[in-house]
Amino acid sequence: MTPDRAHLDWLESESIFILREVAGECARPVLLFSGGKDSLVLLRLAEKAFRPGRFAFPLLHVDTGHNFPEVIEFRDRRAAELGETLLVRPVEDSIARGTVRLRAGESRNAAQSVTLLEAIEEFGFDAAIGGARRDEEKARAKERVFSFRDAFGQWDPRQQRPELWDLYNPRVNPGEHVRVFPISNWTELDVWQYIAREKLEVPAIYYAHRRAVVRRRGLLVPVTPLTPPGAGDAVEEVSVRFRTVGDVSCTCPVESTAATPEAVIAETAAARLTERGATRMDDRTSEASMERRKREGYF
Amino acid sequence: MRVAEDRELAGVLRFITCGSVDDGKSTLIGRLLHDTRQILEDQLAAVASASARRGLAAPDLSLLTDGLEAEREQGITIDVAYRYFATARRKFIIADTPGHEQYTRNMATGASTADAAVVLADATRGLLPQGRRHLYLAHLLGIRNLVVAVNKMDLVGYAEARFEEVREAFTAYARRLGIRRLEFVPVSALEGGMVAGRGESMPWYPGQTLLEYLESCPAAESGAAGPLRLPVQLVQRVAGARRYLGRLASGALGRGDEVLVLPAARRTRVARLFGPEGECAGAKAGESVALEFADEIDVSRGDLVVHAARAPQAQRSLRATLVWFADRPLSRGARYLLKHGTRTVPARVASVEHAIDLRALAPAAAPAGLAMNDIGAVRLELAQPLHADAYAENRAAGAFILIDPASHHTVAAGMVR
Numbered sequence: 001m002t003p004d005r006a007h008l009d010w011l012e013s014e015s016i017f018i019l020r021e022v023a024g025e026c027a028r029p030v031l032l033f034s035g036g037k038d039s040l041v042l043l044r045l046a047e048k049a050f051r052p053g054r055f056a057f058p059l060l061h062v063d064t065g066h067n068f069p070e071v072i073e074f075r076d077r078r079a080a081e082l083g084e085t086l087l088v089r090p091v092e093d094s095i096a097r098g099t100v101r102l103r104a105g106e107s108r109n110a111a112q113s114v115t116l117l118e119a120i121e122e123f124g125f126d127a128a129i130g131g132a133r134r135d136e137e138k139a140r141a142k143e144r145v146f147s148f149r150d151a152f153g154q155w156d157p158r159q160q161r162p163e164l165w166d167l168y169n170p171r172v173n174p175g176e177h178v179r180v181f182p183i184s185n186w187t188e189l190d191v192w193q194y195i196a197r198e199k200l201e202v203p204a205i206y207y208a209h210r211r212a213v214v215r216r217r218g219l220l221v222p223v224t225p226l227t228p229p230g231a232g233d234a235v236e237e238v239s240v241r242f243r244t245v246g247d248v249s250c251t252c253p254v255e256s257t258a259a260t261p262e263a264v265i266a267e268t269a270a271a272r273l274t275e276r277g278a279t280r281m282d283d284r285t286s287e288a289s290m291e292r293r294k295r296e297g298y299f
Numbered sequence: 300m301r302v303a304e305d306r307e308l309a310g311v312l313r314f315i316t317c318g319s320v321d322d323g324k325s326t327l328i329g330r331l332l333h334d335t336r337q338i339l340e341d342q343l344a345a346v347a348s349a350s351a352r353r354g355l356a357a358p359d360l361s362l363l364t365d366g367l368e369a370e371r372e373q374g375i376t377i378d379v380a381y382r383y384f385a386t387a388r389r390k391f392i393i394a395d396t397p398g399h400e401q402y403t404r405n406m407a408t409g410a411s412t413a414d415a416a417v418v419l420a421d422a423t424r425g426l427l428p429q430g431r432r433h434l435y436l437a438h439l440l441g442i443r444n445l446v447v448a449v450n451k452m453d454l455v456g457y458a459e460a461r462f463e464e465v466r467e468a469f470t471a472y473a474r475r476l477g478i479r480r481l482e483f484v485p486v487s488a489l490e491g492g493m494v495a496g497r498g499e500s501m502p503w504y505p506g507q508t509l510l511e512y513l514e515s516c517p518a519a520e521s522g523a524a525g526p527l528r529l530p531v532q533l534v535q536r537v538a539g540a541r542r543y544l545g546r547l548a549s550g551a552l553g554r555g556d557e558v559l560v561l562p563a564a565r566r567t568r569v570a571r572l573f574g575p576e577g578e579c580a581g582a583k584a585g586e587s588v589a590l591e592f593a594d595e596i597d598v599s600r601g602d603l604v605v606h607a608a609r610a611p612q613a614q615r616s617l618r619a620t621l622v623w624f625a626d627r628p629l630s631r632g633a634r635y636l637l638k639h640g641t642r643t644v645p646a647r648v649a650s651v652e653h654a655i656d657l658r659a660l661a662p663a664a665a666p667a668g669l670a671m672n673d674i675g676a677v678r679l680e681l682a683q684p685l686h687a688d689a690y691a692e693n694r695a696a697g698a699f700i701l702i703d704p705a706s707h708h709t710v711a712a713g714m715v716r
Contacts, residue, residue: 006310007390009586012575016587017546020532024600024641048575049544049587053535134381141380157378161709162404162624164411166546167638167700171707185392187383 018182019049023056026127033059035075038131058085064108066248089119109247117153151175196261315409317433318419327488329360334495403672404624415444426468444516446482453487523583525549526609528696530640548695553581568593601642613684623669625710630668639699645682652676690714
C-alpha cells in the first residue's frame with residue numbers, strides 16, 4: 001500500500017460514481033479532453049468506470065489552434081490507444097464563421113466558450129464532462145458537480161441547483177446542458193499523486209526541460225511564434241515545467257528541475273503560488289475575471 | 300501545502316462551518332487554511348490588495364473564501380464554497396455554508412455530505428436564533444460529530460466564564476434536540492488562538508484545538524457495519540456477460556454472497572466482483588464496483604442490491620422530513636419526481652403534517668404548505684414502490700431529493716422518517 005492510498009481511493013471512487021451517473025442519466029454526454037493532466041486523469045477514471053466496455057461518451061477537444069505541439073501529438077496518441085472517438089472543433093472555424101471576433105493580440109482562450117457551445121449545439125450534447133477542480137480558483141470553489149447551463153451556455157451562480165448527498169440532478173430541457181466535474185474535490189496535489197500512483201503518462205512539457213523565456217510581471221513567458229520577445233526583452237534559457245497546458249498565448253511555465261511525478265509532488269507540496277496564479281496571464285485581469293468568463297459559458 | 304501522510308487516519312474528512320453572518324466563519328476558514336500553510340503567496344497578495352482597497356489596515360482572511368463578486372460587494376457568503384486542505388494526518392474538504400436565513404438550502408447542501416459540523420458562536424452574543432437553526436439542521440441532516448467553536452474570545456478578554464455561559468446555553472438547547480454529544484472549543488479566528496495552534500491567551504482551556512478535534516474525529520459513520528445497499532447505476536454487456544455497475548451506499552459485499560435485487564425481489568448470487576483495481580473478493584461502503592450474477596435475471600438502473608436478511612420494506616407511501624428550497628410553496632396534491640439512490644419515481648404530496656417552528660422547536664400547523672427554507676413533515680404517495688431506510692438509521696439509503704418535473708429544479712431535500 002502506498003501512503004496516500006486512502007484519500008486517493010476515496011476520490012477515485014467518488015469520481016467513478018459521478019462518471020457512471022452521467023452515463024446513466026444523460027442522453028448525449030461528451031468528455032472534454034485537451035491532453036492536459038486533469039483530462040488525462042479523467043480518462044483513467046473513465047477506464048476504471050467503464051472498462052472492459054466502451055466509454056459512454058466521445059471525447060471532444062475545443063482547439064484554440066495555439067497549442068504546444070507535444071500536447072496535440074499526445075492527445076491524438078492517447079485517444080487512439082483508448083480506441084475512443086475523438087472530436088476536434090477548432091476555434092479557427094468559429095473565427096471563419098464570424099462567431100468569434102478577437103481584438104488584435106487577444107488570447108483565444110476565452111473564445112473557446114463560443115466554439116464549445118457551437119459543438120454542444122451541433123451534436124446535441126446534454127452533458128459536457130470537464131476536468132475543472134474547485135481548488136483552482138475562488139469562483140470554481142462554488143461550482144456544483146453537476147452544474148446547469150441555460151440555452152446560452154450561461155452559468156448563474158445565484159440560481160445553482162442545490163446539490164445534496166450524491167443525488168445529482170442533470171435534468172435539462174432541449175438546448176440546455178449540464179457541465180459535470182468529476183474531479184471537483186481533487187487538488188493539484190491529489191492529481192499528481194494519482195498520476196504517480198497510476199503511472200499515467202502526461203505530455204513531456206509537464207516535466208522539467210530547458211526553454212527560452214522572458215521574465216514579465218513575475219511570470220516566465222515562453223518564447224514562441226505567438227509570444228515573441230518584445231524589443232528590449234532579455235531572453236533566457238531556463239529549466240522549467242508547465243503546471244497547466246492551456247493556450248500557448250496565455251500559459252506560462254514555472255522554474256523547476258522536477259523530472260518525475262514524485263519530484264513534481266515534492267515541488268507542489270512546497271509551492272508558494274497557486275496553479276493559475278503562477279501560470280495564467282488571463283486570470284490576472286481582475287479580481288473576478290474567472291467568474292465573469294464562467295458566467296459567459298467558459299469551463 | 301502539506302501532504303497527508305498518516306497511514307491510520309488518512310482518508311478524507313468532510314466538514315461544514317456554519318454560523319450567523321457576523322460570527323466570523325470566513326475568517327475562521329481563512330485562519331485554518333493560513334495556519335496549516337495552505338495559503339499561497341499570490342492568494343495572500345490578492346487578499347492584501349483587496350483589503351487595502353476596502354480601507355482595511357490588515358489583510359481580511361475572510362476574502363479568501365468569499366468567492367463571488369456579488370458576495371464581495373455585500374460582504375456576506377451567499378453560496379456554499381468548498382475549500383481543501385491537508386495536514387500530516389488527513390485531507391479535509393470544507394463546505395463554507397452561509398448564515399443568512401434565506402440561504403438555508405445551501406447549509407442543507409453542505410451538511411448533507413459532511414461528516415462533521417463546526418457551528419460558530421459569537422462569544423459576545425452567545426446563542427442566537429441562527430445558531431439554533433444551524434445546530435438543528437446539522438443534527439437533522441444526521442451529522443454526528445458536532446463542535447461549537449465559540450469565536451471572538453479576544454473580544455471578551457479570553458474570559459473562561461463567558462465561554463462557560465455560551466457552552467451552557469448551547470448544551471441546554473442541544474439536549475432539547477436530542478443531541479447526545481456536542482463538543483466546544485473557545486477560539487479567536489482573528490488572533491488564531493485554539494484554531495490550529497493553542498496560542499497563549501487561553502491557558503485555562505485544557506482541551507483539543509479545533510484542528511486537533513477535526514484530525515481525530517471519525518469520518519462517515521455509515522461504514523461497512525450497516526446493511527448492504529447497492530443502487531445499480533448501469534448495466535453493461537461485455538463478452539457475453541452482463542455487468543452491473545454501482546457504488547455501495549452502505550454495508551459490505553463479498554463474492555459468493557446471496558443477494559436480493561429489488562424491487563422485483565429476485566434472488567441470485569454474486570459470481571464475480573470487480574473494484575477499480577480489477578477482480579476482488581469483497582467491497583465496502585463508498586466503493587465503486589462492478590458485479591456479475593450467477594443467474595440471468597432482469598436488472599436495470601434504479602434497482603437495489605441488498606442482502607435478503609436485512610432487506611428494506613417496499614413503501615408506496617413515505618413519511619418524510621423536507622427542507623423546502625423553491626420560491627413556490629409546497630402544497631398538498633403537488634406532483635414531483637423523487638430521486639432516491641439511482642431510482643427516480645413520480646411522487647404526490649398527500650399531506651403536509653406540520654412545519655417546524657425553529658424558535659419554539661416544535662411542530663406548528665402549516666395550512667399554507669411549506670415556504671422557501673421551511674422544514675416540515677409530509678406524507679408522499681409514490682407511483683412505484685421504493686425501498687428506503689429511515690434516514691436516522693442510514694443516511695445514504697434514507698435520503699432523497701424532489702425535482703420539479705416542469706422546471707427541473709431541485710425543490711427539496713428529503714429524509715425518510
